[in-house]
Amino acid sequence: MNGYFDELAVLLRERGVPAERVASTIEELSAFAEEGSGDPEEEFGPVAAFAEQLAPDGWEPCGTWFQYAYFKRPGAASVGPAAELHAPPPAPERRTFFSRRFYLLVAAVVALCVLAVVLIGISLVKGGVDGTGFVIGAAVGAAGVLVAFWLTVRRQTR
């Protein structure tokens, strides 16, 4: 009888169940077996399978939301200060890392913009139209984009 519960205690501890909880569980289950058939294997089934049912996969409860229960791995919490890195890698100098494809995209967009401005400029000059309104509008639009970009960068670097 003790062999079964000793093994169960070891398995539960291995699965991250706190020692106090393991002790009270063993005491409770021993009493249950004594009042019942007296044979723990008969009462609870094979010890490994029972440990798995009591502490599924070493997960422990960390909260509930309506009928959903959330679980976490106990390791992250129990390792504590020992999890500190002794030789952390240096912080990178650059804040952003864009891919080559991103630079290609930026180059393509800039080329298209330049092309559009040139074509519109040519058509305005050829058509003899006063382009002041268009130029002011384009300048306001470009300034808006630049301000939005500047604000985003400032927010991210804080």
Added chain:
Amino acid sequence: MSSDRRASWLKGVLDLLVLASLTEGENYGYEIAKSLAGSGLGQIKGGTLYPVLNRLEEGGLVSAEFRVTERGPGRRYYRLTPKGREMLAEQGGLWVAFDESVRSVLAKGGIR
């Protein structure tokens, strides 16, 4: 075959039976099993009952308190929480509706 079938029926409803048995007040594992056996549900093994109790506790449907007595072993006493009571009312109602549907179909087949 018939005991397998009975075991699967029980599996689907054991959590509700445990919650219902705790409406009269707190109780510990062995007494819960005994009271369910007394209702004609047959003997419920610890290997079936405790995983259910654990799940109910983890879900906040019952609260458990381990108490050591001067005489006899320590026991974990389970008590229904307001959330458990709510769940029992809701899910118990669904089970009763299911039971009524089963009965009405069986009655058409001449089983009463």
